[in-house]
Each structure stands twice: as C-alpha cells, then as structure tokens.
Amino acid sequence: MATLQTTETDPLVIAGRMLHSRLLLGTGGFPALSLLAEAIRASGSELVTVALRRVDPSARGSLIDVLAQEGVELLPNTAGCFTARDAVLTAKLARDAFETNWVKLEVIGDEDTLLPDAPELLKAAEQLVDEGFVVLPYTTDDPVLARRLVDVGCAAVMPLGAPIGSGMGIRNPYNIALIREAVQVPVVLDAGVGTASDATLAMELGCDAVMVASAVSRAQDPVAMAAAMRDAVRAGRLAYGAGRIPRRTYATPSTPSEGLADFS
Amino acid sequence: MIVVNGKQRKHGAGEPLVAVLDALGLPADARGVAVAVEGEVVPRAQWTTFSIPEGARVEVLTAMQGG
Numbered sequence: 001m002a003t004l005q006t007t008e009t010d011p012l013v014i015a016g017r018m019l020h021s022r023l024l025l026g027t028g029g030f031p032a033l034s035l036l037a038e039a040i041r042a043s044g045s046e047l048v049t050v051a052l053r054r055v056d057p058s059a060r061g062s063l064i065d066v067l068a069q070e071g072v073e074l075l076p077n078t079a080g081c082f083t084a085r086d087a088v089l090t091a092k093l094a095r096d097a098f099e100t101n102w103v104k105l106e107v108i109g110d111e112d113t114l115l116p117d118a119p120e121l122l123k124a125a126e127q128l129v130d131e132g133f134v135v136l137p138y139t140t141d142d143p144v145l146a147r148r149l150v151d152v153g154c155a156a157v158m159p160l161g162a163p164i165g166s167g168m169g170i171r172n173p174y175n176i177a178l179i180r181e182a183v184q185v186p187v188v189l190d191a192g193v194g195t196a197s198d199a200t201l202a203m204e205l206g207c208d209a210v211m212v213a214s215a216v217s218r219a220q221d222p223v224a225m226a227a228a229m230r231d232a233v234r235a236g237r238l239a240y241g242a243g244r245i246p247r248r249t250y251a252t253p254s255t256p257s258e259g260l261a262d263f264s
Numbered sequence: 265m266i267v268v269n270g271k272q273r274k275h276g277a278g279e280p281l282v283a284v285l286d287a288l289g290l291p292a293d294a295r296g297v298a299v300a301v302e303g304e305v306v307p308r309a310q311w312t313t314f315s316i317p318e319g320a321r322v323e324v325l326t327a328m329q330g331g
Contacts, residue, residue, distance in 0.1 A: 028330040036329070051330025054269040054323065055297065057289050063327045064296035077331035092305045093325055097298035104331060213331060
C-alpha cells in the first residue's frame, strides 16, 4: 500500500516553483485587510492574486505590506483588460511593481459574463511567454483552447468552473476532466467555486489546484470558509489519488452473505 | 499640462517622474508601484531621469485587492 500523501510529499509544482498548498487565494472582496490576513492564514495558501490599479493617495493600509507579512507569493492578474495589448502592458507593469515574472492572465471578452476572449487571450499569452513571463491564463472550460495555450508555452491553465463570482460550481465537469487529460501542465480550477464541495469536486476531477476568491471573501465568515477550502482541496486531492469506486445502479453489499444465520 | 491617473495637472511637463510620485505622496523607491507613460512602462530605474513630455498621459499604479 502506498504511503499516505501529505502536502509535504505531494507538492504542486508550477514552472519549477514548489508549493505545498494547492489552494490559490484571490485578495478581492475582503472588507478589511486584517480579515484578508486572517483568511490567508486559515487557507494555508502560499500564492495570492493581486490586481494593479491607480494609486489612491487616500487609501489606508498597504496591501503589499500585509501580504509580505503573511509570507505569501504574489500572482499579479490582468483583471479588467479587454485586449491583448492592455493585458500585456499590465503584466509588464506588474513585473516592474512586484518583481515577479508570474502573471495570471485575464483577457475578458464580455462585461456581463466576464468570460475570456479566446483569440485575444491566446495572442497575449504568446507575447508574454516570448517576453519571459510565467503565464497562467484564466480560460474557458474548452480542452482545445487549453491545449493551444499550453502549445504557446503557458506554465499552467486556469479553466473556469462557472463565471467569476457566480458561485455556480463546476458546470461542465466532463470538460474539466478532459482538460486534465489534454495538457501536461498543472490545471488550476478558477472561478465559479461557491462552497467547499465545489473545490473538492475540482480536485476529484484531477485538477492540480483550485483558486478561490469571492467564495471566501464574500462568505458570511470568510475565515471559516478559508479553512473549509483548505480542507476541501486536501480531501479532494486525497480522494483523487485514492481512486473512487465505480458508480453502479444496484446495491453491492458491503457485508458478506457467507455465514449468514438461517432463521427459517 | 500632463494627465496623471486621468486628472489634468498644469505643471509637471519637463519634470522627472519622481516629481509626480512625490505629488501622490510616494517616495522615489516606492515598493509595489509601476508607472506607464503614453502606454509604455517606465522602469523604476528610470524614474529619477525620465522627463515627462508635454501633454503626456501618466499612469501610476499599485497593488489593489483583486482576483
């Protein structure tokens, strides 16, 4: 029997960087930085996303300082970009600001659904890979697009389970499993997670990690939900490795019938 | 005239970028800050030497919660 895997013996490796947590946390939506810090601790996440926005001279507290204090790595995103050009420029600015060549690439095609714009996404990914970035693209649950993104050199793919912030869970689990089969890089389920069981399902489908933002930050108790997500990802990973039993229509007794008493 | 984060400023043209940072209350070595002028990154190593052209659009960005 194989030794029980732990987060120490079963790390997530993206572009050569080893992470012991398979949960990525978004920093958006937390009403206070102190709550964000608590949620980071409860989640066990080592990689958190940040956005790049205009400096607000009246802003209180420094997000960067809080994240440095928590000892997490930054994953800048290109949220709000609708063209490859804007996304590439934003990634370059983030590299200068945060001294990381990692980027969670988002190129949005529609304001209502915030779904990715596939052609622009692919174009931006190719340019950024050429510029030496480690690119983690937020993509649709399309296995063909995922493969194209990996073909141009993306270090991972981040398919959505459902639209950003929708909390609708994984709408097409078959496609997520197909993406896992289609590419050789880590698959990070991104967007759509509403509660812990969604994160577990992602891991059971073979995803290498899960990214959550709103599901934690907008929960009634974000810190408790962060802890729930930590355990959910761990449970799903273990279950995936353990190998589930096949689904059957009829019952299969778990108690042997041999030696059954005869009361007739 | 220059435009900093969408707001017009009478002065600033011909001055180094650090002057704009200073006006925003940022030190010359501000961590987690990036600057674009006319849609091009101005690397932090050039903030003290880069002179802002007349009419330039300057974006001064930093980390915000998101994603």
